[in-house]
Amino acid sequence: MVLEYLANGLVFSSIIVLGSIGLSLVYSIADFANFAHGDTMTVGAYASFVTFGAVGGLGGAVLGLPYGFFLALLVGIAAAAVVAVATEKLVYESIDTDSIGLLITSIGIAFIYRAVIQIRFGADFTRFGVGTLPPIEWLIPYGIRVTQHDVAIVVSAAVLVTGLHVLLQYTDLGRKMRAMADNPDLARVSGIRTRRVTLWMWVIGAGLAGAGGVFLGLFNQLSPRMGFNLLLVIFAAVILGGIGSVYGAMLGGFLIGMINQMMPLVSDLTDALPLVPSVGIEYANAVAFLIMVAVLLVRPNGIAGEAT
Template sequence: MASILQFIANGLVFSSIIVLGSIGLSLVYSIADFANFAHGDTMTIGAYGALVTFGLVGGVGGTFLGLPLGFYIALVVGMGLAAVVAVITHVFVYRPLSTTSIGLLITSIGVAFVYRAGLQAIFGTDFRNYDVPRSGPLPFIQDSLGIAVTARGLAIVVLAAILVAGTHALLQYTTLGRKMRAMADNPDLARVSGIRTKRVILATWVIGSALAAAGGVFLGLFSQIDPRIGFDLLLIIFAAVILGGIGSVYGAMLGGFLIGMIHELTPLLKDVGIPIGIQYAPAVAFVIMVVVLLARPRGIAGELT
């Protein structure tokens, strides 16, 4: 029992990262109208942006949720950097293109490589870590539930929850958010009714990339940073978005949560007679994606919007 709880706790942390990635991918997918294969590398940019910033301001102030305040500055800078890079890419690469969504998709692969090559040229391929002291499991959780949760794990979940709640508020209670939802739900209808403005698309890139970057920073905090972390996560994030139903932001949240959970619960499959190693967790996400495409191509939330 405790071990299942432990897996669920780990799943929560990983889910938080996937959810942040999925929201942005889904928003861009439905509003900019193409599958953005550079989304994973946008996460990586965020992670490195925060790495450099944290190197500069690491010692600032006290701590919050067990993380130094400097880390929060680094997080914000990383999110900002990713947003700026995404907007520049949109303005100079995607927007001038007179092509179909398929042309954009192929271009985004090129963009992904340019991002990653740039990071690799600057930082090399070595693993790096945020210089945040690692602490053991939080005693009060260990005592009450008997599972090990680190301070940084808890911080990731709490911060992701705050960001998701913020996104929800933005989508529900602001004009911009309502326009974004209208465009995401039904691009054709929104186009006809004149909502498709440059501003909405720009805002989508900013929000989507900033959330992705936060996911990238948390991923770096959760494990390590190298130039491939984002691209390696892309498959899982796509699986989450397809599970949730392309075009549905809330579907992406739900899909991200489920895929993240399943990813971390893979070892438990052994107990139900499917002997499969943790190294195959992404493959499990892939299989789920294929099954969803076969059974319900519009995703589990496809009809809810």
């Protein structure tokens, strides 16, 4: 039973990590909390949903997912990136305001994204037409009931995160992004073309968010509020890891995702203990935030955040 919760936590953590990275990138380089980030995940999910409905399976499958799904995943990543860059050029770049003004603006952008999706697709839940798979047989004796789709989510997220690590550490663009995150003014006077780096930041951050949205739709269901409902959990992960730290966001996303999926175990434990209030799984997000606050009391800058 514990192994099954851990396995589910790993799958959910993979989704949270993808969402957390983009949010942390925007904060570290653009210097504001982007409240439209969750709805950017929804944009990617629905773009992928439409594409998959159009292309179908394309005659083959990997880990139980048709080739067409992976093509749709790439379209979802690209759509989220295009929408984010268009929003940056048309809205954020055009507004002469501070980080608080941009934060409030991003809330309005989130409502616009959500309204457009709801007008087109309605408010009902829907699913990718990939069918359901039975649990992987050789894992069942160990108490782990995960499907090939779950494995596909974890593997795909690992590939994307590894690609981001290589980009940040071993490419010229990655070094420029890290320089801007450390000191944007110094990066500018040093000759770095900061506008170009900022646009790439939107492409990468929103693209990863789009991938997270697609996997969230595969893990659960698609709905116009799916990204928004996850946004506070993603914020908790970013703050826990150290806001502005990409690697801290990865760690925070992993921890928050595991805590969320381990809540049934906590619920069973509290039910078995006398004189202890029952903590049901509906309190998963509240417990995650409580742990975040406890960590911040000890490390105000987050687990991986730098001291100021």
